[in-house]
Amino acid sequence: MEKNCLKSKVWISVLALLVAMPIFVVAMSWLFPERELWAHFSTILLPNLISATVVLLIGVGIGVTFLGTILAYLVVMVEFPGRQWLEWALFLPFAVPAYVLAFVYLGVFDYSGYVQVWMREVLGLSGFDIRTGSWAIILTFILVFYPYVYMMARASFKRQKINIIEAGRLLGTGPLRTFLKISLPLARPAAAAGLLVTLMEVLADFGVVSLFNFDTFTTAIYSAWGDFRSIEVAAQLASLLVLVAFFLIYFEKKARGQAKYYSNEVANRKPYRAFGVMGWLISIFIFSVFMLAFAMPMLQLIIWGWTYSGKGWSVKYIDLIISTLILTVSATLITVSIATILALPNHCKKNSSWLKSVINIATLGYALPGSIMAVGLLYGINQVSAISIYFGGQSINQIIFGSIALLLFAYISRFMAIGYNSIKASTEQIKPIFTQSARLLGVSRLRLIWKIYLPMMTPGILAGGLLVAVDIMKELPATYLLRPFGWDTLAIQVYELSAEGLFEQAAIPALIMVLFGSVLMIIFQYLDKKS
Template sequence: MIGRAGRSGRSAWLWLVLLVAAVIAAPVVAVVVDGLRSTGSVTLPADLAEMVVTTLLLMISVGVGTLVVGGGLAWLVTVGRFPLRNALTWMLVLPLAMPAYILGFVFLSTFDEAGPVQTLLRDAFGAGWLPPVRTLPGAALVMTLTLFPYVYLMARAAFAEQSPTTYDAARTLGASRSRALYAVVLPLARPSLAAGLALVMMEVLTDFATVQYFGVETVSVGVYKQWRGSYDFESASQLSVLVLLFAVAVLAGERLLRGRARYTQRGGRGSGPEPVHLTGARGWAATLVCLLALGVGFLLPVLRLTGWAIEEARRDADGVVDYRFAEYLANSLTVALVTALACVAVSLVVAHALRMTGGRLPRAAAQVTTFGYAVPGAVVGIGVLLAFADLDELVRAAGVEGGTGLLVTGSVAGILYAYLIRFMAPAYQAVDASLTKVNTTTTLSALSLGASPMRILTRVHLPLARSGVFVAFVLVLVDAIKELPLVLLLRPFGFSTVSVWVYELAKENYWEKAALPALVIVATAVVPVYLLFRQERLIDRHPGGTA
């Protein structure tokens, strides 16, 4: 039997996971409370209605675009057999490594009025061949090209796991391939498609850097401008509540798209629909479609950036690497490393505490720790500022003169806190997935032998979950290096990262100077994409069983 000391130690872990959940939720709660408290007492931007409409149009446009491109490509590589199909199946994930704020300036430099494409068309045929690209459709196109792999991954996995019997039965009953797709395949894949769309729309809602290239004013852009431009914190807080409402609407829409119906299939996981061999022109057409998406979303931008970097090196070999590059890269790596270590440590604590305590309350608290990934960056950023402001008031009330001082505005504490909230979800999911494989009897046996919860963590759970810990560390590290919106909102004076540097150079049209740091970010982002490569290849090799 487990003694009183053991039960007491386990209850301490319950309080610990509740504390972590409270710390993670505090900024969002602060935004909601401040928004309700200041309702009617602040002046909102005059063009707020236009911002709301623009945000809706952008989310719908990118959602439809990613559904068509990502879902269509997933169906094509699942059902079709065509040249280069095996390689393209997993290479179509590569656009995830191209941040939208990098693809955005590459796109503008190529297709804007002063770019080579429009210049060539004007010289050959005169003016007016291409519409303006600094528009909402231009921003939607760029974001679609970088975000469609979210839908592609979800749809690909859903299609590959379906049993061929349902699709074949519909075909046997006389349904055409298109009708079988809409009547049988898509309903079974609807939950996965809805989840992919929700991820895409959350990313669109979080972004307020890329859209500024295109002159698109979304609600998130309004938050950034009210805070960084006008220093109107109350108005920025009110707009953050509006952004949060958009996020809630997205999550509600995801549940609505899933529907109340439940789609199941007999026989467990299947091997996907019967493949169709595309030969001749049809096969190469399918290959061309996949190469087109891969090319415009990743390969061509990388070639363009590489060309700029080489051109800059030839022009000024000594100045190709700016003296600030090492400093900004060090800042990015330091913040990313600290964030990754913190997220992994907290994830381990939460996942371990869940296994020490059990019950609905700790499980609910564990879910709260992961909701930051579904909260737009603007809300997290403003919420962190509000949370630290409330902390400052408490410290002053306790008699500490000066409060917290420059804890937020003069350091990177705000960025680290926001990163912890933002990136806990992928870290916890990776760690928890590894600990799920640990048999419950192993933990119970250690407890019955008198091992303390801390000893079980260090001697049992941590060694058995080391693969998940490594994946969590890598995913958070790379996401933190790529992150731009939160750094723009919370960085202290004089502090910058590689992502901010790329954004500022691109905003001033210094394409060549932005090329090398942009390539560093893309190369770093390829690491987690490689992990997804392996997952996709395992799905492709073992479609009918567990990889």
């Protein structure tokens, strides 16, 4: 038994630590402190950037928590007109990259956009600057990221025992108090998990903040690297983000640890029915969110795309689609395979705090901004080359820099958490008694995995794979820095064109991306419903 565990421990540790390598490289940067630059950063740049980041995190955090939880509660607990398709439609904004929504809103609400032109020419009002203050960027982030909280809270509400809500009602409690006192506290850990992912996404964002010219903590990282040419300080600043993410994960896990309130059955009965005026008000509210986060931006993209398609449709879009697909499919397959190995139930994992820790570390890459992940990898390889040359060997830079392998590695490390969390959740239904009875029937470990574990984990593996694929397809900064020469993807095309204000041209690749993403989300929805 001990020998088997030793083998498992070595294998899993190697795999997990390999995935977590960029984090270690970034952490290693502290071996090369640059005091002068730090003095400059800490006195001049950081105070303002940190306060701007905190404002952004608080605003987005409050917004996504309210919106995601309320939407989830309404679609799960209340029967109202159009509920079924709205429940499904609310997932679609997942398919829209944050920077796409940002450039659509900038295009529509900026000085030269329809809204301000109309305000000036028709109403005679002076316009407003959408880039002033933080309200516009906070709203954009809320509309892009509320689905994380919505998805998690919805799953939690669905698993709440309906009897508990009914007991509350029979004790004289109205819908609002039932929500506040029963449903919400029970769904709190799930909503917190969604909030955690959102905050990490906001911390790591590159596209939206740069399109809005909004300076955050990541600006300091780029400044250290771009303006001061110090990879070390950039990496040191990035490691602080990992530290914040580590604390967030710790608190989320602690909160989740106390929550075992769920029923194994998903109830389809709705405790509340809202027809008439109230029902329509709920429908209009949810439909408005869908319109703002998905339908209207898509309509705008279609209009721009249509306007531009007459001028410049070309075969280059096929090349963009192919290169995006190659990267997305291969990175997703590898990520999901490693995540499955890390999540497979195993008594060694269960009893080893070391393995639990290394697996947790392997999922921390999600907190690293894509660009820092890229810089970390380039920096790490550069160091390896330097050591190799020191010992009389050759540099490996030329072989690895600009190779697909490096980019795939960045994707795997960055999105492991998404795949792992989804697959891990599916292992929770594998009760120890299944393993015990299979082992007593003489089933080998391999057969146990093949016949019992994998079939039960399949929904989680597929769901995790779809979410990872959507995220990889949308990924921008790491792709931007690490892609092989000539490998433009849809995301890069969208960003480059929209950064120059060429919204009409950016619309077609953006639409293709949203279309692919929507198809993946529809399959995700179908699997979710089936399971």
